[in-house]
Amino acid sequence: METCGSCSSNNLPQGCKNNGACGTGNCNSKLSVFDWLSNIHSPEFNNHQPQYLEVRFKNDRKDFYIKDSSLAINIGDIVAVEASSGHDVGVVSLTGELVKIQMKKKKVKYEEILKIYRKATPKDVDIWQNFKAKENRVMLEARKISKDLGLQMKICDVEYQGDGSKVTLYYTSEGRVDFRQLIKEYAVAFRSKIDMRQIGYRQESAKVGGIGSCGRELCCSTWLTDFRSVNTAAARYQQLSINPQKLAGQCGKLKCCLNFELDIYVDALADFPSSQTILDTEKGKAFCIKVDVFRKQMWFTYTDNSISWYPINIYDLKKLIELNKKGIIIKPLDELLEKEIVKVDLIEENNLNRFEKRTKSNNKKRSNNKTKSKKNEKLLNNPVNEKKNSGQRKKNSRKNNP
Structure with a gap:
């Protein structure tokens, strides 16, 4: 499937046939959650009660909102939601009872949940798309300003609020950064409220994306949302050599996939005696x-x-x-120990010349067949043999026809 940028018309993706309502940002970003409780309602369900929804914004940012019972909103609808100042625009990614389960899992406080104003109007969508188109240019300009000020930081992503009243700049830094002069420069350059948010190197690679050593897209940029800490003990349990160049991902930290099979190895090693035996x-x-x-x-x-x-x-x-x-x-x-079993490589998987041997044997067979056919042709074409064969044929014909 092509990306939304190449398969779109009027900034709406057509390749996935969702007309801009897929809720994924683009065709290669993290997939929306499948609502397997969409047709199931709790016993206390009432159409007049307020309902909770999950709204997706840029990349993997999600938040929970409450809507009025009079609003009919489904998954994929673009909505205007309440923000700290002004309003924001996002795509509904989850509805129904599964939202309450997610809220309970993430320990969301119900009294702090913001509201959904309405479905986004065409004007809201146009303003939202215009500010989204500026984000790449703003990121490059923000990097230039921070470099001119000599700050040890890296601006890795920029996100505009739906109405353009606020711009959030995500950055990575190993130490503390003095933002006093930086925010003044940004406010003058971008003419918006500035919000600086520091993220880790794993979150940066999730936003930037890329291809891992396995040949597939990075897990953090496609489906992984829970960034657990990874240490060298996970590699030791799996009997891997402690080589930082092989164990580190594109973010410079240990690969998240080291945790995927760790529980299986721990369970298997429970039956083993101690390695210090x-x-x-x-x-x-x-x-x-x-x-x-x-x-x-x-x-x-x-x-x-x-x-x-x-x-x-x-x-x-x-x-x-x-x-x-x-x-x-x-x-x-x-x-x-018992007698050693001799291992025979039947398919010659480790032999680099396995194909050459087969071609040589085939060539020998072909050459032998050619020599035999040539000998037979010589015998047939020999005049002495032809006379003998003709005489024998005449004798046979006389016996059969006296």
Whole structure:
């Protein structure tokens, strides 16, 4: 699907056939929530009661609002909502009972919820679209002003309020920034109320977007909204090498996907003995050097000879640990292990020349077939053989026709 900028007419996307009411900002941004409780109402449902809605603004910014019972609003409608000063314009992304569940999850206070004024008029939409078109130019100009003032910060995104009375500038910085002179410069340049909001590097990459090392769009810019802290313990549980260049994402922090499978690894490692286990054998002490979660094995090696590694199944390992606890020294690891199974690569997956071998064998077969056919042609074309064959044919015809 193309982006809304390329498949649109009159600033309304036509490729997704929602005519500007898809509520996603553009075709590649975070998807709207599917309302699986749209046809279910609570026992206390009353048409005259005020209803709560979720409204989406630029990128992943959402907020909850209350509407009057007389307003008929559905998902995808563009609405004008109450703001701290003036009004804002957004797209309704969720309605019904699922909104209350989301509000309870995010611990929203009902007394602080703002109102929905009305459905956006064509004039509201035109003003909103005009200010949205200015955001990229304003961001570049804001970066230039902050650089001229020598401030250690980066303006990564700009968002205008629906009526243009306020502009919010999102920035990243490692330290504290003095905004006194900066806000004066911004107010003169943009002629609007200025709101500065500091965000983290993960939120910055979510707003900017990009392609990850996996070849797909970044999770934070497509669907991930809950940015949990990631530490190196998640990599250790998954037996990954602590390499910052491989574990870091485009934001410079540890990849969020390290948390996706962490719970599975933690549950699997619950059955494993401690990686600090030391076995007393007749050849000396052996310590754990590697853990294979999928095969449920732990590899051990001797302290004196760390070249040879020995895989031991965790269930057999627990028995050996119990013997050591009783004071029994176990046999050497090479005697305890079964005979090594010879692995045969049937499909020759690791062989780089596998295709060359097949072509050579095929060429040999073809050459052999060609030589055989040439020999047969020579025999047939030989005049001596032709005379013998003709004589034999005459004899056969005389016998058949006396």
